[in-house]
Amino acid sequence: MGSNSCGFVVVVKRKEVVAAVLPMQEHWLPMSNLDLLLPPLDVGVFFCYKKSTDTTTTTTTTTTTMHAHKSSSSSMVSTLKEALAEALVSFYAFAGEVVENLLGEPELLCNNRGVDFVHAYADVELHELDLHHPDDSVHGKLVPFKSHGVISVQVTELKCGGLVVGCTFDHRVADAHSANMFLVAWAHIARTRNRIPTTPSFRRSLLNPRRPGHYHHSIDNMYVLISSLPLNHPKEAEPDEENGDDDDGHLLSRIYYIDAEEINRLQSEANGMNGDCGGKRRRSKLEAFTAFLWKLVASAGDDVSKRCKMGVVVNGRERLNNRSSRGHGDVNGDAADFSMQNYFGNVLSVPYGEETVGELKAMELSQVxxxxxxxxxxxxxxxxxxxxxxxxxxxxxxxxxxxxYCKEDTDEAAVVVSSGQRFPVAQVDFGWGPPDFGSYHFPWGGQTGYVMPMPSTRRDGDWIVYMHLLKKHLDLVESKAPHVFKPLCPSYLNL
Incomplete structure (x- = not known):
């Protein structure tokens, strides 16, 4: 890595607001009940592209030749802006603003306020970026801070001719599934100038409460009213006076690479292939990975009685698909608008388990x-x-x-895993090829750790894993499991 991998300078060339290319009638879009469970959180994602060396068309259309294979970064930025303005016609929620109503609940004002769009230049080459330490190389440099609106975009030209496209969106408006739909649609328009293949649905009635409503008592164990929490926030960890390290009590971000072979090995062990159960379990790769991480985090604890919590984000779209088809006919010949797979918003739940440090240390991976x-x-x-x-x-x-999300004094750690394994990274192709690297960036500021794996663009089956954990947990990841979690470096990714 170059010595300026973190100390590079980003210069803003232009700031503007990109609105939908077609005018729209201003209207209010209510948040669903599932949206209301999200606090004001911004989630970032970014994609790195090498300099395009192929200036000839690889398709048969003249339109693609004109728009998908720009030879200069400035032309590529223009393509991104034009396609964004078109994508916002269908994804109009991203062009609006979140405003509180009289009850103090957020609502979405769809007024085509537009998206803050920053065109920047970074005096660094792609192979010099220290992507393993995104707090230094990505945060506030390549992924923008969102000041207004629902989503912000930054397109950064690099010294080598490469490009980084970073986005930050309001989690109250969209979950990762919704953001993925938008990113793929935006790229599709930029690459082909054709209509987007999937139209988002904003039909909030799909998530209307029942009359009368009812719920299982287990939900009371998963969710809590903010008014019932202690008035004083947990005390921040004091700096370590002995070694001067003030990072131990704060969550830091790292990005790792995991080979497919290691993921498969973890899955086999989680299935009991190496134990006495004869491989009768059928644990997914995500379950095996989460179990391994849970044990790893618990191993940092000295007090065996302290609890270690592990949550997993569950997408409810597949679970609610049956409901979306009930009572709805074919409207204008297109029943797809009612599919939960096209629903734009939050359809998430975060169940979690908890075990003591001592229990997790004693358990086999298959048991966890x-x-x-x-x-x-x-x-x-x-x-x-x-x-x-x-x-x-x-x-x-x-x-x-x-x-x-509410870490307590009796907790050794609390971590949430949110899988991005269905993210179609290769489809975020704006016309100059799929990204050479992509990752989430979510330093959310809470005390609960966050881990977000997504597919690698290098090889099928490999994972890129963004981690936001305490320093002592990151140290354990690198010291106890270096064969699993490989620090991201340009030479390893062949950037």
Whole structure:
């Protein structure tokens, strides 16, 4: 890595607001009950592209030749802006603003306010970027801070001719599934100038509460009213006076690379292939990874009685697909608008499990994977999400939050895993090829750790894993499991 990998300078060339290319009637879009469970959080994602060396067309259309293979970075930026303005016609929620109503609840004002768009230049080459330490190389440099609106975009030209496209969006408006739809649509328009293949649905009635509402008592164990939390926030960790390290009590970000072979090995072990159960378990790769991480984090604890919590984000779209088809006919010949797969918003739940440090240290990986599976299974049913919608309705307008986000003094650690394994990274191709690297960036500021794996662009089956954890947990990741978590470096990724 070059010596300026973190100390490079980013110069803003231009700031502007990109609105939808077509005018729209100003209107209000209510948040669903599932949206209301999200606090004001901004999530970042970024994609790195090498300098395009192929200036000839690889398709048969003249339009693609004109728009998808720009020879200069400035032309590429123009393509991105034009396509963004077109994408916002369908994804108009991203061009609006979040405003509180009289009850103190957020609502979405769809007024085509537009998206803050920054065109910048960084005096660094792609192969010099220290992507393993995104707090230094990415945060506030390549992924923008969002000041206004729902989403902000920054396109950064690099000294080598490469490009970084960074986005930051308001989690209250969209979950990762929704943001993925938008990114793929934006890239599709830039690459082909054709209509987007999937139209988002903003039909909030798909998530209406039932009359009368009802829910299982287990939801009370997963979610908590903010008003019931202690008035004083947990005390921040004091700096370590002995060694002067003030990072131990704060969460830091790292990005790692995991080979497919290691993921498969973890899955085999979680399935009991190396134990006495004869491989009868059927644990997913995500369950195996989560179990391994849970044990690893617990190994940092000295007090065996302290609890270690592990949450997993569950997408409810597949669980609610049956509901989306009930009572809806074919409108204008297109029934797809009612599919939960096209629904734009938050359709998430975060079940979590907890075990003591001592229990996790003593358990085999397959046993921990069983605990992860049991935790997730409770939230993989339609009734869970319908009950969660009713639970929010019964407590409105009081704000609520997932309990695992509220780390307590008796906790050794609390971590949430949010899988991006279905992210179609290769489809974020704006016309000059798929990204050479992509990752989330989510230093959310809370005390609960966050881990977000997504597919690698290098080889099928490999993972890129963004981690936001305490320093002592990151140190353990690198010292106890270097064969699994490989620090990201340009030479390894062949950038």
């Amino acid at each position: 994977a069983d605990s992860v599976h049991k935790c997730i299974a409770e939230a993989t049913k339609e009734e869970h999400f319908l009950g969660l919608i009713d639970w929010v309705e019964s407590h409105r307008p009081e704000k609520a939050i997932v309990k695992v």
